[in-house]
Amino acid sequence: MYICPVCKDKLNRVDNSWRCPKGHCFDIARKGHVNLLTTAKHNPKTAGDNADMVKARTEFLDKGYYRPLAEKLREVAAEVLGSTDKPVIIDSGCGEGFYTAELSKVKNSQVFGIDISKHAVAHCMTRVHLAGITNCCFAVASSFELPFDDECADAVVSVFAPVCNDEYARVLKRGGALIVVSPSPRHLFELKAAVYDEPYENKPNSYGLTAFYESDDKHRDIRFEYKTVISSQQDIYSLFMMTPYFYKTSEEGMARLKALDSIEVTCGFEIQVFIKK
Numbered sequence: 178m179y180i181c182p183v184c185k186d187k188l189n190r191v192d193n194s195w196r197c198p199k200g201h202c203f204d205i206a207r208k209g210h211v212n213l214l215t216t217a218k219h220n221p222k223t224a225g226d227n228a229d230m231v232k233a234r235t236e237f238l239d240k241g242y243y244r245p246l247a248e249k250l251r252e253v254a255a256e257v258l259g260s261t262d263k264p265v266i267i268d269s270g271c272g273e274g275f276y277t278a279e280l281s282k283v284k285n286s287q288v289f290g291i292d293i294s295k296h297a298v299a300h301c302m303t304r305v306h307l308a309g310i311t312n313c314c315f316a317v318a319s320s321f322e323l324p325f326d327d328e329c330a331d332a333v334v335s336v337f338a339p340v341c342n343d344e345y346a347r348v349l350k351r352g353g354a355l356i357v358v359s360p361s362p363r364h365l366f367e368l369k370a371a372v373y374d375e376p377y378e379n380k381p382n383s384y385g386l387t388a389f390y391e392s393d394d395k396h397r398d399i400r401f402e403y404k405t406v407i408s409s410q411q412d413i414y415s416l417f418m419m420t421p422y423f424y425k426t427s428e429e430g431m432a433r434l435k436a437l438d439s440i441e442v443t444c445g446f447e448i449q450v451f452i453k454k
């Protein structure tokens with residue numbers, strides 16, 4: 178399943194490392210994941226979400242505010258995969274594995290999570306160990322250069338993470354599903370209204386998925402929305418830190434945010450299913 182990020186040959190498990198026939202070798206970390214990111218393309222020390230961002234997202238997700246989305250995503254994946262025997266699912270940009278762990282409940286599945294952040298991937302391992310999950314593997318890698326064989330996957334999932342037409346098409350089997358989760362227009366609108374004078378709705382993304390059916394009956398677009406009360410200052414701050422607005426907010430906006438003790442927000446998601454041509 179894993180391929181060498183240097184020469185693209187198959188990687189084989191040899192003791193505590195993954196090795197290719199040409200001798201490129203990647204050690205398996207004590208926690209059980211592997212770093213398949215080559216320094217030539219990225220700096221693994223600084224790539225992706227940093228330790229603070231990972232901590233904030235983990236604390237927020239573990240409170241369960243987004244659990245309904247995780248369950249809905251698992252249901253959609255199970256439905257799309259239907260009777261596929263031993264489905265292989267890749268969670269691309271998996272963060273700290275909150276959705277990956279839920280996807281591992283799809284019957285007989287083998288789930289692979291990758292993320293460019295080594296902090297996030299280390300946390301994925303802790304999560305699956307604590308939950309006793311044995312059908313998930315994790316690697317530090319880029320969505321734009323996936324460390325997987327051609328046509329090895331039945332589904333690729335991307336939750337609030339990069340979407341890459343060429344790589345996802347390469348690793349998916351023909352007829353395989355790409356499931357993309359993104360914010361709906363009203364996602365967290367009330368939070369934005371509390372912080373900004375002129376809050377705006379999220380605009381739909383366009384991914385340029387030329388290798389997938391985007392507009393006929395093979396493409397599905399599910400809007401999933403619910404309201405929830407974010408019930409502490411800390412949770413509100415962690416949630417805001419997970420959003421792209423965090424780094425664009427003025428001091429005044431941050432002061433308004435920190436003054437909130439609790440807030441009811443719309444959690445709104447688009448779950449889009451694209452099928453590989």
Ligand SMILES: C[S@@+](CC[C@H](N)C(=O)[O-])C[C@H]1O[C@@H](n2cnc3c(N)ncnc32)[C@H](O)[C@@H]1O
Pocket residue numbers: 224225226234269270271272273274275276291292293294297318319320321335336337338339419
């Ligand atoms: C908003 S977070 C979403 C994480 C997770 N899917 C979730 O919803 O909890 C985006 C994730 O994409 C990762 N990421 C960013 N660029 C990436 C890339 N080129 N390849 C893989 N992961 C990437 C970040 O490190 C981060 O964990």
Ligand SMILES: [Zn+2]
Pocket residue numbers: 181182183184185186197198199200201
């Ligand atoms: Zn190699």
